[in-house]
Amino acid sequence: MITGKQRRYLKGLAHHLDQTVYVGKAGITENIIKEMEIGFETRELVKIKIQEGCEMTKEEVADAIIKATGCEFVQAIGRKVTLYRRSKENPQIVLPRR
Secondary structure, three states: OOOHHHHHHHHHHHOOOOOOEEEOOOOOOHHHHHHHHHHHHHOOEEEEEEOOOOOOOHHHHHHHHHHHHOOEEEEEEOOEEEEEOOOOOOOOOOOOOO
16 A cells, blocks of 8 residues: 555656556456556556546546556546556666655
């Protein structure tokens, strides 16, 4: 579980990130979960864009991905959601101390 201080730090890092995963009309699919897993291992911080055709809310999208991958919620702004999970193989982000 990340603290508020760590969440603020991750929000700052995520500000300049581009979206790498897009959720469309099909919702959360196996391919999206695979993309999230790859994203967490390579970048640790993943920004998701929810397309107009998606019938899920940003909360539903975040909850489904959190349950499937064990990641942490960072923020949701508009139709974008940012999630974090420390890489097992190649950790890059050093979180501030609690």
